[in-house]
Amino acid sequence: MATYKKRGYKPNTKEEQQASVEDNSTTAEVFNTLDEGAGKTEAWVARNQKYIFIIIGIAALIILGYLAYEEFIQEPREAEAANEMFQAQQYFDTALESTAASDSLYNLALTGGQGKYGFEDIIDNYGGTKAGNLARYYAGMAYLHTNQYQNAIDRLDDFKSDDEILAPLAKGGIGDAFMQLGQPEEALVYYEEAAKMRDNNFTTPRFLLKAAITAITLGEGESAEDYLNRIKNEFPDSPEANKVSVYLGQAEAMKQ
Known part of the structure; x- marks a missing residue:
C-alpha cells in the first residue's frame, strides 16, 4: 500500500531503500520507453x-x-x-x-x-x-x-431536385404520363409519392386529388376516401377542396 512521504524524507531501513531504488528504476524505465518511442517516430519520419x-x-x-x-x-x-x-x-x-x-x-x-x-x-x-x-x-x-x-x-x-414545388411536380408529371398511357396502377404510385414528397398548399392537395380519382378508377374506394378526407381536413382552402364532395360520394358508394 502506498504511503505518504514528507518532502525531504530519506529512507532509513533497507526495505525502504530498496523500494526507493525500485521506484526510481520504474520511473526511469517509463521515460526510457517514451524516449525510445519518440526516437522511433522521428526516425520513421526522417x-x-x-x-x-x-x-x-x-x-x-x-x-x-x-x-x-x-x-x-x-x-x-x-x-x-x-x-x-x-x-x-x-x-x-x-x-x-x-x-x-x-x-x-x-x-x-x-x-x-x-x-x-x-x-x-x-x-x-x-x-x-x-x-x-x-x-x-x-x-x-x-x-x-x-x-x-x-x-x-x-x-x-x-x-x-430538392425544390419544394418542382420536385413533386416532376414526380406527379410522371404519374400524368402513365395515366395517359393507360397505366393507372403506375400512375397511382407516382401520385402518392408526389403527395408525400412535400407538405404544402399547392402540390400536396393537387396530387392527393389525382391519387383519389385514380384510386376510384381502380375500384379502391377506401384509399380514395382517405386521400379526399386529407384534402378536406388539412387543405380546406385549396381549390381541390371544392371538388372533394363529388368524389367522396363516389368513393363511399363503392364501399356499399
Missing part, C-alpha cells in the same frame, strides 16, 4: 520524409485543382448554360399561356430556335450543370404537353 511531402503535395494539388475547376470552368459553364437556356424557357412559358400553336412552341423549346439551344441541346451540352438538370424538367413537361409520354417519363425521371 526515413519517409520524401513520401510524406509527396502525399501532402498531392492533397494540396487536388484541393487547388478542385477550387480552380469550380472558379474557372464550372462557374462559367453554369452561366453559359443559363444564358443559352433563356430562349427555350421563353418558348416554354409562351406555350403555357397560349391556346393556339402551343405544340409548335413546345417543340421550339425542345429543339431550339433563333440560333439558340433548345432544352435537349442544353441537356446534351451542359448536362452536368444546374441549368442542364433544370432542362430535364422543362423537357419532360414539354413532352407531356405534346403527348410524347414515354419521353416525358424518361426526362422527368432523370430530373433531380
Whole structure:
C-alpha cells in the first residue's frame, strides 16, 4: 500500500531503500520507453520524409485543382448554360399561356430556335450543370404537353431536385404520363409519392386529388376516401377542396 512521504524524507531501513531504488528504476524505465518511442517516430519520419511531402503535395494539388475547376470552368459553364437556356424557357412559358400553336412552341423549346439551344441541346451540352438538370424538367413537361409520354417519363425521371414545388411536380408529371398511357396502377404510385414528397398548399392537395380519382378508377374506394378526407381536413382552402364532395360520394358508394 502506498504511503505518504514528507518532502525531504530519506529512507532509513533497507526495505525502504530498496523500494526507493525500485521506484526510481520504474520511473526511469517509463521515460526510457517514451524516449525510445519518440526516437522511433522521428526516425520513421526522417526515413519517409520524401513520401510524406509527396502525399501532402498531392492533397494540396487536388484541393487547388478542385477550387480552380469550380472558379474557372464550372462557374462559367453554369452561366453559359443559363444564358443559352433563356430562349427555350421563353418558348416554354409562351406555350403555357397560349391556346393556339402551343405544340409548335413546345417543340421550339425542345429543339431550339433563333440560333439558340433548345432544352435537349442544353441537356446534351451542359448536362452536368444546374441549368442542364433544370432542362430535364422543362423537357419532360414539354413532352407531356405534346403527348410524347414515354419521353416525358424518361426526362422527368432523370430530373433531380430538392425544390419544394418542382420536385413533386416532376414526380406527379410522371404519374400524368402513365395515366395517359393507360397505366393507372403506375400512375397511382407516382401520385402518392408526389403527395408525400412535400407538405404544402399547392402540390400536396393537387396530387392527393389525382391519387383519389385514380384510386376510384381502380375500384379502391377506401384509399380514395382517405386521400379526399386529407384534402378536406388539412387543405380546406385549396381549390381541390371544392371538388372533394363529388368524389367522396363516389368513393363511399363503392364501399356499399
